[in-house]
Amino acid sequence: MVDIRSGTDRALGPAEVEDVELYHPHSWWTRYVFSQDAKIIAVQYASTAIAIGMVALVLSWLMRLQLGFPGAFAFIDAERYYQFITMHGMIMVIYLLTALFLGGFGNYLIPLMLGARDMVFPYANMLSYWLYLLAVLVLVSSFFAPGGPTGAGWTLYPPQAVLSGTPGGKDWGIVLMLSSLILFIIGFTMGGLNYVVTVLQGRARGMTLMRMPLTIWGIFTATVMALLAFPALLVACVMMLFDRILGTSFFMPAIVEMGEQLQHGGGSPILFQHLFWFFGHPEVYIVALPAFGIVSDLISTHARKNIFGYRMMVWAIVVIGALSFVVWAHHMYVSGMNPYFGFFFATTTLIIAVPTALKVYNWVLTLWRGDIHLNLPMLFALAFIVTFVNGGLTGLFLGNVVVDVPLSDTMFVVAHFHMVMGVAPILVIFGAIYHWYPKVTGRMLNEAMGQLHFWVTFVGAYLIFFPMHYLGLIGVPRRYYEMGETAFVPASAHTLNEFITIVALIVGAAQIVFLFNLVWSIRHGREAGGNPWRATTLEWQTPETPPRHGNWKDLPVVYRWAYDYSVPGAPEDFIPQNQPGPDNLTRETAT
């Protein structure tokens, strides 16, 4: 028996959090388009992110067509191939994953899960979305600009990014890309301030930090990281714009281009790499932490069991967030650095594996002897755990300098980061959409289409990326437009490439089924009711589904943590967070 605190010592009245005055829209335009309601903004963010994500998906098809069947499609020349690579990477990492997790799920879930009426600065929140949309439009416009989009690779390394040998280097491509990123960062900062301050100040009475669902912990920590990491990208973008447009030499060394000495001199390309990866590595966790949080909630809800080691999960999120700021140079092992630095960054990189592994153990232990419902959110959550472990293990390989150096420029790296920060977070996004769609629309997504989508995506992702590890180990280089006649690449590697391409086309097509499901179910889905998953968190306890503007009639009061599933003696197998309930109905043993 452990000490259970009784509720009589400092009883408080319920109205401790002052109710806020809401902005009330007066027209259709301010209600649904220039809306200040976080829920509408969330849907706007998510739709825009998914739309631009589909562009990136098509780009990956085109790349795969070239790799699988080199030269079969005349319009994919080397320049276009590099443009496709660049845009695919940048869109997926920033404009899809970051925007969807923080702008989409953050906006929808933070106020609802914390029992707030809205974000604290709704106007800035609205501006955040419109700046994001503008950033996306600027990015898309580079497809139509003279010279096309930049082909510098998503890392945009100078000097090649701003030279004429790279597509878009001396045209509009790189300028539009950098401008779009700057707009995105300004927009994100407005949204990010909202997410952080809402978590700090907007929580309902009784919602202590340690009662917040892990989804909120993940999004909150990721937002704090993003607010501190994105300035590095902003600085890099501004300085590169100066180099490109005004002719300064921040990053540009003395260079001869087409037999002509450029006016640049003395600049340091490595400086850009430091700035870029100072943003770039936290970015991995900006995407991963919300995924960690969401998957914890999905597993707990659909296994009808409290999350195992809640405190450890929270601490791990915070520790991962802090550590991810001191590992950036492991992306630069091949750039040349003091060996002691390599040693330092390899060590910090491997240390991150400790809290991460802890989270994986806790997910598995939550599942252990749980009442596992193999519905779509759970399937995606399970798929995430497996995929994340796979991608994480290859990360341990690449974190070591001696292993990384030979593998760095091979398909092994492509396989690694697609598993760990491509497929894994996307699986969580799918799971989360299947989980929260009923709250957003009031209807369930179609189960049959969902099953098809899941199995094709999950199995297909493995068929695509597992062979890529092998390709990398035999030395197939990444970033190459075509292999040509290479002695060390056997013919079987080409066959494998064809196979990967065909699977990629099929997996991509499965996403169209998912999109169709999203649209079709708005009208034809099964009615969901307010709490179809019988979940404990506050967003499922709203008086209306979908929640109206303002979310609540009276602000909810929170009496318990977010994971009271299958509490012994309780009449149902879940107790909502806002249900007072008798004090003796709580866990008697610590988990």
Next chain:
Amino acid sequence: MSVTLIFLAVIAAIAGWWLSQQRMLSKPWLEVGQHHDTRPQGRRPIEPAKIGLGVFLAVVGALFTLFISAYFMRMASTDWWSTPMPKLLWLNTAVLASGSLMLHAAKVSAERHRDDASRTALIAALALGLAFLVGQVFAWRELTDAGYLLTGNAANSFFYMITAMHGLHIVGGLVALARTILTTRKGPIGSKGTLSITLCATYWHFMLAVWIVLFALFSGWANDFIDLCRQILT
């Protein structure tokens, strides 16, 4: 990047201190009831806008710290000649500092309900802010006339770029200040108006501090300090 890491360590210390107040060791699965909320009762919670500004200043701080980091890293190249600082910058610094003083006066007057004094101080601060920007442009002119052009040397490039960035932030502050002047123009300055003035003052103090650090950086005084740090580290 060591400057940035030091800045982050400070942020991490603040975050760690705050987290230590949040009962991170509690066992939420054992605690049922609403009495475990540690937020102060009775006393009004801190205004969200103040916290928002604090977080925003951390972001702005990160931005300028990264510029400074880049400055030091680029400085290590052999083609670096420091840019001479125009004497005018001393005057600009004084102007910016007196703007800061004016805003502080406006805040204090508003809290003591001396509304007219507060309004006058706000307008004086706005004028001083504009004067600072004009002064910066004159400092630029002085440098370009002396032949220190943007592309001439990386030190010049950094000077123009970072002062422009700082200027942009001042412009943003002036917009907020102008809005505050307009909203507090008529009637007694209520708690909302006082809050706006306080926020403007905080922002201005911060931008003054940033400017002093930048000025020290460009003048080369920061180098001695950095050399000292390097010696300690190696």
